[in-house]
Amino acid sequence: MLALPSRTEIVEVSPRDGLQSHSRAVDTRTKIALVDALTDAGFPVIEVTAFSHPRAIPNLADAEAVMAGITRRPGTIYRALAPNLRGAERAVAAQADEVLGLATLSGTYTAKNQNMTVEQALDQAICAFALTQEAGRRFVMALGMSFWCPYEGTIPEADVLRAVERLHDAGVRRIYLAGSVGMEDPRHVSRLFARLVGAFPDCAFGYHVHDRAGFAPANILAALDGGARWLEGAVCGLGGGMAMPGGERPPGNYPTEDLVHLLEASGIGTGLDLSRVIAVAERAAHLLGLQPNSHVTQWGTRASQLEAARPRIPAFTHSGDALQ
Amino acid sequence: MLALPSRTEIVEVSPRDGLQSHSRAVDTRTKIALVDALTDAGFPVIEVTAFSHPRAIPNLADAEAVMAGITRRPGTIYRALAPNLRGAERAVAAQADEVLGLATLSGTYTAKNQNMTVEQALDQAICAFALTQEAGRRFVMALGMSFWCPYEGTIPEADVLRAVERLHDAGVRRIYLAGSVGMEDPRHVSRLFARLVGAFPDCAFGYHVHDRAGFAPANILAALDGGARWLEGAVCGLGGGMAMPGGERPPGNYPTEDLVHLLEASGIGTGLDLSRVIAVAERAAHLLGLQPNSHVTQWGTRASQLEAARPRIPAFTHSGDALQ
Numbered sequence: 001m002l003a004l005p006s007r008t009e010i011v012e013v014s015p016r017d018g019l020q021s022h023s024r025a026v027d028t029r030t031k032i033a034l035v036d037a038l039t040d041a042g043f044p045v046i047e048v049t050a051f052s053h054p055r056a057i058p059n060l061a062d063a064e065a066v067m068a069g070i071t072r073r074p075g076t077i078y079r080a081l082a083p084n085l086r087g088a089e090r091a092v093a094a095q096a097d098e099v100l101g102l103a104t105l106s107g108t109y110t111a112k113n114q115n116m117t118v119e120q121a122l123d124q125a126i127c128a129f130a131l132t133q134e135a136g137r138r139f140v141m142a143l144g145m146s147f148w149c150p151y152e153g154t155i156p157e158a159d160v161l162r163a164v165e166r167l168h169d170a171g172v173r174r175i176y177l178a179g180s181v182g183m184e185d186p187r188h189v190s191r192l193f194a195r196l197v198g199a200f201p202d203c204a205f206g207y208h209v210h211d212r213a214g215f216a217p218a219n220i221l222a223a224l225d226g227g228a229r230w231l232e233g234a235v236c237g238l239g240g241g242m243a244m245p246g247g248e249r250p251p252g253n254y255p256t257e258d259l260v261h262l263l264e265a266s267g268i269g270t271g272l273d274l275s276r277v278i279a280v281a282e283r284a285a286h287l288l289g290l291q292p293n294s295h296v297t298q299w300g301t302r303a304s305q306l307e308a309a310r311p312r313i314p315a316f317t318h319s320g321d322a323l324q
Numbered sequence: 325m326l327a328l329p330s331r332t333e334i335v336e337v338s339p340r341d342g343l344q345s346h347s348r349a350v351d352t353r354t355k356i357a358l359v360d361a362l363t364d365a366g367f368p369v370i371e372v373t374a375f376s377h378p379r380a381i382p383n384l385a386d387a388e389a390v391m392a393g394i395t396r397r398p399g400t401i402y403r404a405l406a407p408n409l410r411g412a413e414r415a416v417a418a419q420a421d422e423v424l425g426l427a428t429l430s431g432t433y434t435a436k437n438q439n440m441t442v443e444q445a446l447d448q449a450i451c452a453f454a455l456t457q458e459a460g461r462r463f464v465m466a467l468g469m470s471f472w473c474p475y476e477g478t479i480p481e482a483d484v485l486r487a488v489e490r491l492h493d494a495g496v497r498r499i500y501l502a503g504s505v506g507m508e509d510p511r512h513v514s515r516l517f518a519r520l521v522g523a524f525p526d527c528a529f530g531y532h533v534h535d536r537a538g539f540a541p542a543n544i545l546a547a548l549d550g551g552a553r554w555l556e557g558a559v560c561g562l563g564g565g566m567a568m569p570g571g572e573r574p575p576g577n578y579p580t581e582d583l584v585h586l587l588e589a590s591g592i593g594t595g596l597d598l599s600r601v602i603a604v605a606e607r608a609a610h611l612l613g614l615q616p617n618s619h620v621t622q623w624g625t626r627a628s629q630l631e632a633a634r635p636r637i638p639a640f641t642h643s644g645d646a647l648q
């Protein structure tokens with residue numbers, strides 16, 4: 001039997017992780033409308049933008065404008081990615097409540113895509129953390145390819161523990177694991193979280209859900225069983241997976257509306273209203289001109305199906321014919 | 325932590341449960357080719373056809389011809405659905421190794437669709453079982469809507485236990501649970517299997533995987549954790565879900581190729597070669613003129629991605645240009 005918590009927290013990443021790799025550029029006004037809709041839907045943490053070099057993430061070159069334009073709700077945490085110290089300075093200046101650092105645990109991937117070693121990427125993130133902490137803001141560290149890499153295969157769990165130890169020594173206390181490719185399996189997910197939670201009891205670990213293999217529902221429950229304290233998704237499944245060597249872009253972020261549906265059905269509280277999450281996914285789809293890539297927006301909930309199955313009393317016209 | 329077995333058995337249902345509700349009629353020759361391909365792929369149990377009234381299941385009116393035309397491999401179990409005593413007689417005459425009985429545990433659904441009570445449906449199945457047993461063949465009972473019904477909501481677990489007790493008293497020892505609608509949640513699945521396995525230790529229970537909500541991977545592991553001894557899928561996800569009151573047909577049977585992929589990734593043996601399962605799904609898709617509705621046929625396995633990521637030595641033409 002899984003050891004599932006009675007509640008967990010949901011972080012919504014569509015405006016940053018979703019839009020970062022979106023095939024179409026989205027204007028600042030639309031991004032602001034998306035973030036505001038997510039605020040109204042009640043998400044406790046929203047990943048708004050990234051403070052990167054505009055050449056690195058052209059889709060998010062308007063980071064300061066978005067941060068300045070959103071309507072912030074007191075108590076909601078507005079997060080921004082800061083890939084380095086300069087990014088952290090900008091994020092703090094732009095009033096981000098939480099700064100997200102990032103390193104990918106595959107040496108091959110990090111060398112190819114960032115021209116540095118994993119240790120150098122961790123160094124960079126630790127500097128971003130130090131500045132963020134000095135500014136009195138929250139910091140969370142993303143560890144990409146925590147489970148598997150298309151170049152290296154399975155990432156040794158010892159490598160993950162070593163990276164977390166380094167971050168922990170530097171004072172980082174909030175870390176999330178991402179599969180990035182979305183090919184991790186539930187036993188690995190459960191085991192790795194359990195090891196990390198056991199080794200670093202003063203840290204909180206989250207699971208950022210990617211889903212290429214279709215295993216995500218099992219991985220989500222496995223992460224919670226292993227002690228993950230929060231989960232990350234993107235409405236509509238926004239954010240295709242990492243472009244693969246062949247160039248195609250598979251499913252990426254798990255749709256938040258399916259995530260919340262699964263948790264609610266499994267008796268795990270999120271503090272969110274599923275119908276409002278579904279509604280904001282539909283709103284996001286409308287804003288972005290796409291179809292939500294989720295089960296619940298297409299096939300409904302148990303409540304919506306019970307409603308659809310209810311017999312209806314026909315209404316009669318004056319001629320006595322039944323109207324459907 | 326989940327208590328997962330080291331191995332489980334896969335039953336392949338595409339030729340019957342898949343084709344039964346397929347939107348296009350498939351000719352006898354194609355059905356035979358499908359079954360033969362599944363035999364070659366190594367499935368231990370294949371659900372070939374149904375011995376129903378041709379008006380009840382027009383797609384499978386050629387049951388005798390299909391059974392007579394397939395090339396049977398020694399050791400493979402060829403199963404056929406028999407909704408009643410007459411169906412069981414025909415199945416036995418057609419040399420089915422295993423007869424599948426069926427009842428749906430929602431009284432409202434059974435009244436609407438079969439014009440009888442659940443008890444009458446169980447009676448009918450028990451008669452089919454008695455004849456099958458007399459003929460020395462295997463029998464397995466399908467319990468549809470074991471978890472939830474769009475008319476009645478959650479099916480009380482006590483109702484399921486009562487139905488199983490009735491079947492067990494009659495001598496039935498192999499029973500599978502199906503969600504039918506595919507909206508069941510993992511805690512319910514795990515709990516119900518554990519209760520049944522605990523109450524009827526001399527029975528073997530299987531889980532027939534439907535997936536409307538997208539929870540299937542979690543439900544699959546939950547079923548195994550609860551003590552299910554086998555799993556049922558359909559290659560390509562063939563077999564749309566039950567037509568809902570609005571008329572639309574959502575996802576139904578979980579794709580066998582994704583099922584086997586999940587199990588293999590989770591270290592659970594199936595006796596099947598995943599690459600052969602993927603190949604037969606692609607063959608089935610070709611035979612039936614459709615796209616497989618599965619993750620693994622579209623997005624690959626870890627092995628295929630490692631292969632795709634390998635650097636390639638360019639081949640040079642006589643002019644010295646590198647060919648990709």
